[in-house]
Amino acid sequence: MVAGEASGDLLAGLLLEGLKSRWPGLQAGGIGGPQMARHGFQAWWPHDKLAVRGYVEVLRHYREIVAIREQLKARLLQQRPDVFIGVDAPDFNLDLEAALKAQGIKTVHFVCPSIWAWRAERVEKIRRSVDHVLCIFPFEPALLAQHGIAATYVGHPLANVIPMHPDKAAARKQLGLHEQDEVVAILPGSRASEIQYLAQRFFEAAALVKLARPAIKFVVPAMPALKLRIEQAARAAGVLADLQIVEGQSHAVLAACDATLIASGTATLEAALFKRPMVIAYNMNWLSWQIMRRKKLQPWVGLPNILCNGSVVPELLQDDARPKALADAVLQWLDAKTSAPEKIAAVEQRFTALHAELQRDTSRLASDAIQKILEG
Template sequence: MVAGEASGDLLAGLLLGGLRRRWPALSAAGIGGPAMAAQGFDAWWPHHKLAVRGYVEVLRHFREIVGIRRALAERLLRERPDAFVGVDAPDFNLGLEERLKAHGLKTVHFVSPSIWAWRGERIHQIRRAVDHVLCIFPFEPAIYERAGIPASYVGHPLADAIPLQPPRAAARAALGQPPEATLVALLPGSRRSEITAIAPRLLAAAAEMHRARPALRFLLPAAPGLRDLLDPLCAAHPGLPLDRVDGRSHEVLAACDLALVASGTATLEAALFKRPMVIVYWMNPLSWWMMKRKQLQPWVGLPNILLEDFAVPELIQDAATPAGIARAGFAWLDDPAATARLAARFDALHTLLRRDTGAAATAVMEALLGR
């Protein structure tokens, strides 16, 4: 298995749990992180080696990433596992899967690349690369069926893992937060490049919100290994009532009243916790220009894509200013009725995505492997 960043590691860990229930003696190895390790996964390389976003940023790490993929492919072709599962990370995994499949290994891709949102031409490489796609959104299998690619909807494992009713009071108690406080969560992403680009904007927005409303409190869950980047950024705002938490992002989302969140899997997590949010993103302008040209939908954030509506604001690139983020945050805090309507839409989305993903994925793997 290969998972390329914190969100992929989380999804892969949940999938491994389901596979182990069916095959207790399962042996799994490759590239992964702590959630996979908790399921007995043997990480030959840590997942953060692949946690690079954007075209320009990838170029800086290109030689190392290509070297890892080559070494991994050679090892897998020697050891010939029963199956290879690539978890998201399509820029890394599809090329690897293509080589493995050409040499007779069974390949499964878990989490369809967002070909319905951008880079639709990727479907041709997917056809060459995979024996089966495990889809986490219900509309995706039909896209693959039209292209002649076997695919199954297995639900989103986060929808299984996150309770339908968020434990707000328990989460606040566990985090040591007052039950009556207004809490704003800051989630600047899980990649180092995202932290560098997005965390300063979220922290500056938090400072603006605090100046306007001093009673607000802020929570920032730090992904493992990123405290060295976050500490000096937080130190630039000494008067901000900010509590940093190592990990525990789900507790933070359960506890908060509002999330200021980098575009990515965390936006879907916030939706599953039924929290109003402001989606923020900024990246190298050249990388953004290249990605924008391939965009097929008007939305960037997963909740908006799934709801086919700008249900929550998206402040991308030049729009991602501290003042703009603060204004969008206050709009939610000042409109409880709008927040309640959004929570109802998120509740329906949660129900749609909720299945026993581990069991569904295992059934696909059983059929594929003939065992």
């Protein structure tokens, strides 16, 4: 298995749990993180080696990433596993899967590359590289079938982990917050490059929100490896003393908050499953942005908006992700609690329906599909 970042590690860990239930003697190794290690996964390289997003950013790490892939490919061709499962990370995994499939090793890709959002041309590489795709969104298998790619909708594992009705009071107690507190969660990303481009903007926005609402509480979940960088960005923005930075606990933070300022990515779907109003933002290297925007097929980049097929929550991208604009968007959600509660209720209703649509017995459906591939 290969999972290339924190979100992939989380999904792969949930998948491994189901696979181990069906095959207790299963042995798994490759590239992964702590969630996979909890289920006995042997990480030959840590997952954060692949946690790079953006064309220019990837170029800086290109030699190291390609060297890892070549070493991994050689090891897998020698050991010949029963099946290789690439978890997301399509830029790394699809080329590896193509080489393994050409040598007769069964290949499964978990999380369909978002060809419905951007880079539609990638569908040819998927067909060449994988025996089966495990899809986390319901419309994807039919789309892949049009191109002759076998796929199974298995639901989104997070929809089974996150409760349909989150316990805000319990989460606040866990974090030492009071029920009457007004709480904003700040999630500037899980990659070093995201912290570089987003964290200070987010914290400068927090400073402006604090001016408007002095009693506000800010909570920031941080991966241990990125905590120092987050603290440095908060200090530069002058708000370090106003933040509660916690290691991990992103689900508790999302359950506890009234609204969240959040980097585009898997975390936005987690926020939607917690039924929280959010402001989605992203900023990256200018050249990477110019390349990516030309390949975009949807009017949105945030998963909640894409999956709900509408502008349910605001998105502020690249030059629009200015601290004042971010702060104003957050304040609009906070004001709506009293001035327009129906707006909050409408968002919660949309996200509850989305949650129900994504809730499936993912472990069983995925292991059923993998068993058929092995038998086939």
